[in-house]
Amino acid sequence: MADVPSMSASTEDLFERRRSGGYSPDSVQDYEYRMWAERLIREVSEEVASAERKARDFVQAWVRWRDLSSFLSYVELSMTRRTNVEISERQWHETLSAGLLTLGGLLRDWATAFDANTLDLVGYNVAELEMKLQTIRESLEDWHFSPPAQRISAIQALLPEDA
Amino acid sequence: MLREEDLEPVFQAWYDHKMDTGDAEAFRVHHATIDGVKAELETLLGYSLSRSDVRCALRERFGSWMRYNKLPSPPKK
Numbered sequence: 001m002a003d004v005p006s007m008s009a010s011t012e013d014l015f016e017r018r019r020s021g022g023y024s025p026d027s028v029q030d031y032e033y034r035m036w037a038e039r040l041i042r043e044v045s046e047e048v049a050s051a052e053r054k055a056r057d058f059v060q061a062w063v064r065w066r067d068l069s070s071f072l073s074y075v076e077l078s079m080t081r082r083t084n085v086e087i088s089e090r091q092w093h094e095t096l097s098a099g100l101l102t103l104g105g106l107l108r109d110w111a112t113a114f115d116a117n118t119l120d121l122v123g124y125n126v127a128e129l130e131m132k133l134q135t136i137r138e139s140l141e142d143w144h145f146s147p148p149a150q151r152i153s154a155i156q157a158l159l160p161e162d163a
Numbered sequence: 164m165l166r167e168e169d170l171e172p173v174f175q176a177w178y179d180h181k182m183d184t185g186d187a188e189a190f191r192v193h194h195a196t197i198d199g200v201k202a203e204l205e206t207l208l209g210y211s212l213s214r215s216d217v218r219c220a221l222r223e224r225f226g227s228w229m230r231y232n233k234l235p236s237p238p239k240k
Contacts, residue, residue: 066185069184070183070184070185073181073182073184074181074235076181077178077181077182077229077234077235080222080225080226080229081226081229081230081234081235082226083226127187128185128187131184131185131187131190132184132185135180135184135190138214138215138218141215142215142218142219142222145215146219147213147215147216147219147220151212151216151220152216152219152220154208155204155208155212155216155217155220155221156220156223158164158165158204158207158208159164159165159170159220159221159224160164160165160166160167160170162224162227
């Protein structure tokens, strides 16, 4: 029993002792070693569960963000198709676009917490995120920072007559 | 003056891109067609334009094109 660690020994101490060969083959059957092993299993299991939870939250956020960015495009197509768009609808479009840009940036930062394999498994693709962000930035510019009317008229004067 | 046939591929690519903003090829083609018409307009006007200038000026026509082609159409079963 001389080699068995005390009940108060931390996991790190036990690791050190194990590394330095500070226990005999017989002592691993002792109660305290079993407790140590069980505690270690519990700790690792909690860490894995927590990592899985984080990965699951990330997937959910990514999928929702992707859906919302597609929804924004459909809203734009609908606005483009109609001849008059209400101011409130334009304002809502601006709010949605700005919100998606912010969230997209947060997702990009969050993704750095996961390794490439995990990101691949959950269907995250940074190139897709960047492409969608650029599309949203362009939408904001097109719909809310329009060029001067004179410039638009000059271009429209060069278009063929609407059939 | 631009011709109707110059605009058709621009509108088609624009629509395809908006219908699937995750499609890299549709994104590339949309930019390429806008850049093509932008270059033509810059030559005609004698000054440089942005993609946004072009899209803003074409937006109304893009809307007409969608209505004429009855787009967006419901997904095929």
